Amino acid sequence: xxxGREIAERVLAGEVRALARAISHVEDDRETAVExxxxxxxxxxxxxTIGVTGAPGAGKSSLVDRLIEALRARGRTVGVVAVDPSSxxxxxxxxxxxxxxxxxxxxxxxxxxxxxxxxxxxxxxxATGDVIDLLDASGKDVVIVETVGVGQAEVDIARLADxxxxxxxxxxxxxxxxxxxxxxxxxxxxxxxxxxxxGADKLESELRQMMALVDDSRPxxxxxxxxxxxxDGVEELVEAILAQASSADTxxxxxxxxxxxxxGRLNDILGRTLLRRTIERGLGEAGFERTVERLxxxxxxxxxxxxxxxxxxxxxxxxxxxxxx
Amino acid sequence: xxxGREIAERVLAGEVRALARAISHVEDDRETAVExxxxxxxxxxxxxTIGVTGAPGAGKSSLVDRLIEALRARGRTVGVVAVDPSSxxxxxxxxxxxxxxxxxxxxxxxxxxxxxxxxxxxxxxxATGDVIDLLDASGKDVVIVETVGVGQAEVDIARLADxxxxxxxxxxxxxxxxxxxxxxxxxxxxxxxxxxxxGADKLESELRQMMALVDDSRPxxxxxxxxxxxxDGVEELVEAILAQASSADTxxxxxxxxxxxxxGRLNDILGRTLLRRTIERGLGEAGFERTVERLxxxxxxxxxxxxxxxxxxxxxxxxxxxxxx
Numbered sequence: 001x002x003x004g005r006e007i008a009e010r011v012l013a014g015e016v017r018a019l020a021r022a023i024s025h026v027e028d029d030r031e032t033a034v035e036x037x038x039x040x041x042x043x044x045x046x047x048x049t050i051g052v053t054g055a056p057g058a059g060k061s062s063l064v065d066r067l068i069e070a071l072r073a074r075g076r077t078v079g080v081v082a083v084d085p086s087s088x089x090x091x092x093x094x095x096x097x098x099x100x101x102x103x104x105x106x107x108x109x110x111x112x113x114x115x116x117x118x119x120x121x122x123x124x125x126x127a128t129g130d131v132i133d134l135l136d137a138s139g140k141d142v143v144i145v146e147t148v149g150v151g152q153a154e155v156d157i158a159r160l161a162d163x164x165x166x167x168x169x170x171x172x173x174x175x176x177x178x179x180x181x182x183x184x185x186x187x188x189x190x191x192x193x194x195x196x197x198x199g200a201d202k203l204e205s206e207l208r209q210m211m212a213l214v215d216d217s218r219p220x221x222x223x224x225x226x227x228x229x230x231x232d233g234v235e236e237l238v239e240a241i242l243a244q245a246s247s248a249d250t251x252x253x254x255x256x257x258x259x260x261x262x263x264g265r266l267n268d269i270l271g272r273t274l275l276r277r278t279i280e281r282g283l284g285e286a287g288f289e290r291t292v293e294r295l296x297x298x299x300x301x302x303x304x305x306x307x308x309x310x311x312x313x314x315x316x317x318x319x320x321x322x323x324x325x
Numbered sequence: 326x327x328x329g330r331e332i333a334e335r336v337l338a339g340e341v342r343a344l345a346r347a348i349s350h351v352e353d354d355r356e357t358a359v360e361x362x363x364x365x366x367x368x369x370x371x372x373x374t375i376g377v378t379g380a381p382g383a384g385k386s387s388l389v390d391r392l393i394e395a396l397r398a399r400g401r402t403v404g405v406v407a408v409d410p411s412s413x414x415x416x417x418x419x420x421x422x423x424x425x426x427x428x429x430x431x432x433x434x435x436x437x438x439x440x441x442x443x444x445x446x447x448x449x450x451x452a453t454g455d456v457i458d459l460l461d462a463s464g465k466d467v468v469i470v471e472t473v474g475v476g477q478a479e480v481d482i483a484r485l486a487d488x489x490x491x492x493x494x495x496x497x498x499x500x501x502x503x504x505x506x507x508x509x510x511x512x513x514x515x516x517x518x519x520x521x522x523x524g525a526d527k528l529e530s531e532l533r534q535m536m537a538l539v540d541d542s543r544p545x546x547x548x549x550x551x552x553x554x555x556x557d558g559v560e561e562l563v564e565a566i567l568a569q570a571s572s573a574d575t576x577x578x579x580x581x582x583x584x585x586x587x588x589g590r591l592n593d594i595l596g597r598t599l600l601r602r603t604i605e606r607g608l609g610e611a612g613f614e615r616t617v618e619r620l621x622x623x624x625x626x627x628x629x630x631x632x633x634x635x636x637x638x639x640x641x642x643x644x645x646x647x648x649x650x
Contacts, residue, residue: 041626271596301366
């Protein structure tokens with residue numbers, strides 16, 4: 001067994017197997033992951049991070065495939081985290097759509113990893129943030145986070161990146177309008193993919209109308225058009241992304257986002273640690289489960305239940321002599 | 326100002342304005358909400374709860390509109406929580422699509438409320454759960470939770486209900502396949518809406534193939550077809566929902582889900598309470614923000630930062646005399 005520190009050193013030395021192992025430890029939420037991240041978190045923060053989100057069917061994976069290609073042609077190394085909905089079959093492995101992207105895995109300058117949305121959401125967002133840091137610390141110049149879907153969770157995950165691309169396609173119907181409203185706030189760049197379809201002009205003018213309505217001090221996101229399957233518009237998109245990533249405005253926003261992410265991550269670790277300690281010190285796992293049972297049976301309300309858990313922990317702390325005796 | 330207990334009494338008495346107020350307090354996470362829920366949580370648990378999820382454009386709102394109609398024709402009272410992605414314009418108010426549903430608002434047997442996905446996810450899921458309880462305690466026979474989209478967050482929210490409907494439409498492309506894989510686990514009933522379109526048979530046979538692959542002890546979800554805009558198949562769907570809701574199998578699963586929800590809710594309340602107390606007792610808000618700054622600047626790692634916050638709180642607790650002196 002390698003220690004977390006050993007794994008961390010090997011990740012910094014660019015060993016692919018160590019990186020893969022570190023990511024697995026993060027996914028499984030193992031103790032080693034904490035050791036690895038203690039070493040590597042301060043070494044991350046150099047990569048340009050790009051979030052890619054958008055409705056299912058928008059062609060995000062094809063676009064990411066092309067982005068990898070174009071970034072590699074510029075000599076940049078690339079890490080990709082593809083966040084999938086959990087699957088009953090594969091445990092959330094690679095989607096058919098992502099097979100195309102896998103042609104890059106023989107390139108040592110590219111590392112692609114799929115992650116499943118198993119377990120809790122907060123967990124996935126945390127794990128994705130940690131994986132971005134690992135890829136960053138391993139020396140990747142660009143880290144891309146691709147999500148499936150446009151739910152709030154996916155938006156939160158895309159937001160882990162410094163530059164967020166929102167991918168839309170012409171002619172997706174009314175519900176998409178609602179989605180666009182929600183994602184206006186997070187988009188740094190809009191990509192109209194499958195732009196050879198009817199309705200691209202209409203979609204762009206709708207986007208511009210929406211943006212005009214938003215009273216927002218930050219610069220309006222650019223709107224670019226691509227046909228990812230043919231590679232059309234990808235060069236322009238990469239240029240726009242790289243320009244965006246190095247702009248002064250992005251630096252300011254990046255600071256804000258970094259603080260929000262740091263706060264969220266710290267709150268998450270603290271919340272879980274405090275909860276575990278409180279249960280251990282007070283009711284214990286079995287006692288806690290009995291409280292959960294009574295709550296589920298609606299014999300008590302959640303706030304009274306919380307009071308009971310806290311009181312048990314406080315009482316235990318107040319009687320150390322008896323416990324130790 | 327009414328107290329939480331007064332509001333709770335009026336909700337139990339069926340006052341619509343009190344219900345609306347209670348929901349607002351839950352949304353705003355106000356102290357009064359805790360008082361209201363302390364009273365009403367033990368009075369809830371009687372309603373049949375139905376979650377409706379599915380891809381944007383699947384016609385979920387039209388379907389819910391028809392479900393309300395059919396349930397009312399059976400003399401059942403109905404509460405609806407429509408969970409929207411946050412909008413830059415409206416703060417997440419009613420989508421165009423839901424205007425149709427609003428025709429029911431003049432019916433005193435129907436209460437419809439839209440909720441926005443502002444703030445944190447855990448927050449929305451918690452608030453939605455609380456609103457379901459409020460509608461339930463107010464005496465609604467059926468409570469419907471409709472979500473936009475099929476992200477993990479939406480799935481988690483639909484899961485708050487005892488019976489989960491997954492709405493699909495024929496011909497939505499490959500990415501939908503991935504979604505179907507993820508939602509197989511949560512669906513109690515599949516609805517193929519817009520079933521007059523080409524591809525309904527293909528979609529149904531794909532669903533059956535997927536289900537056949539899953540080694541699962543629980544009964545296979547039924548697949549129903551509707552054309553919600555015309556009301557086709559809605560009667561059959563309502564019958565299936567009501568039969569499902571009263572089945573012995575559902576009762577067993579309901580117990581499991583209720584425990585999972587109770588555990589999640591209790592953890593959430595405990596986590597937030599413990600975090601707030603730890604910060605207040607130790608570093609204080611300003612000190613905590615300085616730690617966040619150092620974390621964002623990658624001067625420290627998240628686990629060291631958490632250790633510092635916990636140590637400050639522990640030291641403060643160990644020196645009560647100095648603090649009180």
